[in-house]
Amino acid sequence: MLKATLKTLSDDTRLRILGVLQGGEFTVRELTSILDLRQPLVSHHLKVLLDAGLVSVKRQGTWGYYRLQRNVAVFDRIWSAIEGEVALLPEVIRDATAMLDCLEERKKASRHFFDRQARNWDSTLHKFLPLPNYQDRFLKFLPNANTALEVGCGTGSLIPSLARKSILVVGIDQSLEMIEEARKRVLREGLQGVDLRVGDMSHLPLAGREVDLVVFNMVLHHAPHPVAVLGEASRVLKNGGTLVVADLLPHEQEWVRDKLADQWLGFSLEDMGDFLDRAGFVLESREEIPGNNGQLDLFILRARKGEGRIQSETLSLFMEE
Numbered sequence: 001m002l003k004a005t006l007k008t009l010s011d012d013t014r015l016r017i018l019g020v021l022q023g024g025e026f027t028v029r030e031l032t033s034i035l036d037l038r039q040p041l042v043s044h045h046l047k048v049l050l051d052a053g054l055v056s057v058k059r060q061g062t063w064g065y066y067r068l069q070r071n072v073a074v075f076d077r078i079w080s081a082i083e084g085e086v087a088l089l090p091e092v093i094r095d096a097t098a099m100l101d102c103l104e105e106r107k108k109a110s111r112h113f114f115d116r117q118a119r120n121w122d123s124t125l126h127k128f129l130p131l132p133n134y135q136d137r138f139l140k141f142l143p144n145a146n147t148a149l150e151v152g153c154g155t156g157s158l159i160p161s162l163a164r165k166s167i168l169v170v171g172i173d174q175s176l177e178m179i180e181e182a183r184k185r186v187l188r189e190g191l192q193g194v195d196l197r198v199g200d201m202s203h204l205p206l207a208g209r210e211v212d213l214v215v216f217n218m219v220l221h222h223a224p225h226p227v228a229v230l231g232e233a234s235r236v237l238k239n240g241g242t243l244v245v246a247d248l249l250p251h252e253q254e255w256v257r258d259k260l261a262d263q264w265l266g267f268s269l270e271d272m273g274d275f276l277d278r279a280g281f282v283l284e285s286r287e288e289i290p291g292n293n294g295q296l297d298l299f300i301l302r303a304r305k306g307e308g309r310i311q312s313e314t315l316s317l318f319m320e321e
Contacts, residue, residue, distance in 0.1 A: 005074050008052040013037070014045050015086050018068070018079070020099050021055060024225045025065040034098040035091075060265045061254040070274065106224035106263060107200065111174045113261035114154075118177035121155050128259050130295045131218075134246060137287065138217065141244045141302045145213035151201050151233065152219030156182030162215065163191050170211065172199040201229045206236045213237075216245045218298075221264040230279035237305045243281055245272070249288065249297040269299060280306050 008014060013035070020026065020034055028046065032039045046066055049055040054075055057064045069075075086092065117124055142148075145166045150158055153171030155178060162169045173179050176198050186194050199205040201223060214233040223229040233243055248266035256262040267275075269286065276283055286301035 001074055004052060005054070005078060008048060008054060009078060009082070011045065011048075012089055012091075013041070014049055015082075016089065016091055016095055017042070017045055017049065018054065019086055019092060020095055021066060021068045023096075023099050024103060024228070025058065025067040026099075026102065027063055027065055030102050031066065034095060034102055036094075036098070058271075061252055070278075103202075103224045107174065107202070110222055110224070110261050110263070114173075114175035115177045118155065118175060118181050121178070121181070122157060125260070129218075129256070130291065130293075131298060132289050132291045132295050134289050134298060134300065137289065138244075138246050138300050141285070141287075141300050142215065143213060143242055145211075145242070147211040148213040148215065149204075149206070149211045149233075149236065150215045150217065151204070151229070152216065152222065153182055153196070154178050154219075156185040156196070158215070158217050159186060159194060160189055160191060163194060166193070166213065168193045168195065170206065171196045172201070172204060174198065174200055202232055204232050204236050208235050209238045209241075210236050211238065211241065213242045213244070216243075216247065218246060218248070220245060220247045221262050221266060224263060226264070226267070227275050227278050230275055230281070234280045234305050239305060239307050241305045243276075243303045243305065244300070245303075246298060246300045249299055251296050253296065266296070267299075269301075272299070272301060276301075276303050282306050 016035060017031065020031065026034065028039060028043055031046070032042045035042060046055065050057065053072060054069055055066050056069045057066050114121070139161055142162070142165055147168045147170065148162050148166035149170045149172065150162060151172055153159060153173050156171060159169055159171055159182060171182055171194065173182070179196050179198050182196050186196065197205050202225065214237055220226050220229065237243065250266040250268050252265065254265065256265070273283060281303040284302045284304055286299060288297065288299050291297050
């Protein structure tokens with residue numbers, strides 16, 4: 001195992017691929033663009049890494065996202081020893097910049113979509129995304145809180161319910177148009193203690209340990225980098241604070257990428273468990289809600305921020321500014 005791993009790591013291109021995958025999950029097409037290499041070459045090196053058990057591929061419909069195979073003890077020990085040398089490769093800084101540009105392109109496409117759809121978003125979502133009735137069960141997962149944060153609040157449909165459970169509700173969305181629609185709702189319903197802000201879910205406009213509750217309601221599948229987003233949620237949560245997530249279980253409805261700007265075709269509970277662990281959360285409870293008559297299956301989970309230090313999702317070599 002040790003000799004095979006060392007042989008696999010003896011190639012600079014494979015080291016570059018592993019460095020990029022420290023920062024997220026990417027398709028072959030994205031890796032080809034980030035590394036500025038021909039696709040057959042990238043595919044060849046990915047196969048070598050797959051065969052060595054250092055990466056895995058997650059299928060999302062017809063797309064495949066490559067990611068590091070976590071908790072490979074031999075690789076972890078070797079990587080920690082050579083990380084400094086890898087950082088000296090001449091292409092690494094360019095790779096890091098290109099990787100962040102790729103993630104930014106994902107964000108930009110999503111932001112433009114929601115700016116265009118804001119006025120009709122509620123009816124569009126109801127029309128195109130058939131879901132079982134989960135709202136009542138979702139609300140039961142929400143504890144009372146002094147300060148609650150909804151990430152990706154959209155038009156604010158959940159804000160009134162959060163306002164009944166919290167002294168202060170902060171709603172954040174990347175789309176200014178969505179925030180404007182949410183403001184209209186707040187004024188219409190005469191809600192008090194609501195603070196709406198434009199912001200990126202990967203860089204929340206809040207101080208560390210500022211809120212007691214963070215909520216993601218059918219939002220995480222739009223995130224360019226879900227683990228980094230959950231890590232940011234952990235940053236703004238007080239120790240022992242609560243995270244509640246409702247989202248889709250894996251499905252094959254690829255049309256949602258174009259119709260609804262979905263980045264991911266749902267998440268398995270195994271994936272979510274891994275995401276939570278890497279972001280510093282402890283899972284407390286979860287529930288699967290099956291769909292009927294063409295509805296998509298979904299899950300709701302509640303987790304608690306651990307008392308320990310948040311695990312960094314990206315190594316310093318590829319840390320976002």
